[in-house]
Amino acid sequence: MVEWSDEQIQAFRQTLLNWYDAHGRHLPWREDHDPYHVWVSEIMLQQTQVNTVIPYYERFMTRFPTVGDLAKASEADLMKAWEGLGYYSRARNLQKAAGQIVNDHGGKWPRTVEGLRELAGIGPYTAGAIASIAFNLPVPAVDGNAFRVFSRLLEIDLDIAKPQTRQVFEKVISRIISPDRPGDFNQAIMDLGASYMSAKHPDSAHSPVKAFNQAYLDGVEMQFPVKSKKPRPVKVAYYGLVIQHADSFLMVKRPGNGLLANFWTFPLIAEDDVLARSDTPDMVTDEERLTLLEQLFQDEFGLQLHVVPIGGKPVKHTFTHRQWLISLLSAQLDSNVDLSFFPGKWLTTNDLAKIALPKVQVKLFKRLSKG
Numbered sequence: 001m002v003e004w005s006d007e008q009i010q011a012f013r014q015t016l017l018n019w020y021d022a023h024g025r026h027l028p029w030r031e032d033h034d035p036y037h038v039w040v041s042e043i044m045l046q047q048t049q050v051n052t053v054i055p056y057y058e059r060f061m062t063r064f065p066t067v068g069d070l071a072k073a074s075e076a077d078l079m080k081a082w083e084g085l086g087y088y089s090r091a092r093n094l095q096k097a098a099g100q101i102v103n104d105h106g107g108k109w110p111r112t113v114e115g116l117r118e119l120a121g122i123g124p125y126t127a128g129a130i131a132s133i134a135f136n137l138p139v140p141a142v143d144g145n146a147f148r149v150f151s152r153l154l155e156i157d158l159d160i161a162k163p164q165t166r167q168v169f170e171k172v173i174s175r176i177i178s179p180d181r182p183g184d185f186n187q188a189i190m191d192l193g194a195s196y197m198s199a200k201h202p203d204s205a206h207s208p209v210k211a212f213n214q215a216y217l218d219g220v221e222m223q224f225p226v227k228s229k230k231p232r233p234v235k236v237a238y239y240g241l242v243i244q245h246a247d248s249f250l251m252v253k254r255p256g257n258g259l260l261a262n263f264w265t266f267p268l269i270a271e272d273d274v275l276a277r278s279d280t281p282d283m284v285t286d287e288e289r290l291t292l293l294e295q296l297f298q299d300e301f302g303l304q305l306h307v308v309p310i311g312g313k314p315v316k317h318t319f320t321h322r323q324w325l326i327s328l329l330s331a332q333l334d335s336n337v338d339l340s341f342f343p344g345k346w347l348t349t350n351d352l353a354k355i356a357l358p359k360v361q362v363k364l365f366k367r368l369s370k371g
Helices: 006-023 037-044 048-062 067-071 075-082 087-103 113-117 126-135 144-154 165-178 180-192 271-275 284-302 350-353 357-368
Strands: 234-245 248-253 268-269 306-309 316-317 321-330 343-348
Touching: 006 165, 006 180, 037 048, 037 087, 037 126, 048 075, 067 087, 075 087, 113 126, 113 350, 126 180, 144 165, 144 180, 234 271, 234 357, 248 350, 268 271, 271 284, 284 306, 316 357, 321 357, 343 350
Parallel strands: 234 321
Antiparallel strands: 234 248, 234 268, 248 343, 306 321, 316 321
16 A cells, blocks of 8 residues: 655645636535535435436425424425435435434534434445535545545555455545545545546546556556455345226335335235245246235235236346346236235325335336336
């Protein structure tokens, strides 16, 4: 790992901030240093690109202009405002943290990294971003961009997938960060990582910090950052039941914990649960699978179905550790049947338009419309 002298650190700060002053991105959450604006934007930007976030952020701020408005919002309104961004636990943690700020802190934001970390959903990066941008504290905000930028600048060859590596980067960056403009410094690193020092297509030959980029100067830039590969998501097969009557669909409300908690979807039946009803699961034909599924549905919910494949490839949806493969089936069911033992109800197309639907359900409706 390269170590800079105090003179090199000073030169880097000045070069970086001069470039940021002239070319930093103009983003709606950078119009002020309000911690609420910084916080919401940083949570939205997790796993989501800037261009996607901008309209969501603007609508969100119109709907919930203050942390108090967010704290008292209904779950339905919150989920509808978040619809399409995915990773819905982020939205739930936002509201939980908003409640902490209002109820536990009298509406005042904690002004230390340690205090910020006590709020729901705020990890070390988000705490560093809020503390530096909103409160001008000289603390690093180490995200993927910071890992990539500083691993290349200083040829840090530690595996960034390991939790202990963050502490090394935080220590290194704490020495380099501008004590006078820490928020701008951290945002400049974000912009640098999104442009000249991007992951796949860097343009270091024209980078404002080219002279400081040791990995580029040594011709090994693409070897950084060092990161061990994540295991591939486990594939899980489901049958998605399209049970329709007039303009209504029979929908299921998912449990309050786990994937897609509290969201409405088509009834989803795991293929493994269907095959488990056979003594010879490896030999079950497609026709026998449908019969077993009908039997499972009747045994669990007391509902008699007749299912028919809709056709087409399974709909794929990938979570962090799981990939769902959903085969759509058309199912006929009398709309007047007793749904007392069924965890759902009939929802009209108007009902569905008013509630937030998870992205996987949007995909299923899209596939259904294509036939």
